[in-house]
Amino acid sequence: MEFFDKLGETIVSAGKDVGQKARDVSEIAKLRIDIRAKEEYVQEQYAAIGAAYYEKHKNDEVIEADEAEQFYLIGEALAEIARMKAEVLKIKGASECPRCGARMPEAATFCSECGAKLNDIFEE
Template sequence: MKDFFEDLGKRLSETAEAVTAKAGDAIEIQKLKAQIRELARGNAEDLMELGQSIYDRFENGEELDEASKGLCEAIASRKESIEEYENKIEGLKGACECTRCGKMVAKDMAFCPYCGSPVTEEEDIFEADDLAQEAREEAEEAEEIVAEAAEAAVEAVTEAAEEAVDAVEESVKEETEE
């Protein structure tokens, strides 16, 4: 029985050493994986910075290769969509678009916080649009009246000129007959 306990003790000791070695390996593996993640994050940050510099060149109108240009155009398109969605959200919240700078302004603001211009209520905008439409219609009517008057004046002048020519011809004819 003594041999049994000695073997058991040896085996427990060996197993403990193996478990300790495995635990040490596991810790070392986790440290290495953490270093890999840190390096990968650094690469991701550098790639983002590189991508941003290429996109900045695209926005400045610099020449890019086709692949970069395509990616930049896709990014620009998504940026526009994001802005549209943000404007819709602001509209649903009751905000309106500043007529001067185009930014969304909260409904309870009297002045645009971006450019300082007075915020016009949507009702005022619609009223202004209606007034502008009425002014355009009145201008069209005035143009028609002026065109008709000009046409009548041209006809009157033409008729008067023809009568004057006839009178001059008649006068010349009478003088030649005498």
């Protein structure tokens, strides 16, 4: 029914009284919100494709020249994010299991979730 309501408004809008103009402004505002939401949705899909592409090709021996810089910058940024997350955990007095990602006190010797030995994972 919304389609016919809008069709009605369009036909009536030839006259454009004050009330109609207010409704037009309101309709445009709503449409702009919907447009923004759809644009954000498309951006999210682009990002998902990009992330999948990065994961698929990050270990390729040869990376396309026009993508090499972005691959490098993404890798650097991800490493920096990991470093900063570890810093936050350290400040909170916590650590993260390198095997399963569970959080626990920094002093813990074993992961309470998966049992991995912490702080010395190379002994596994």
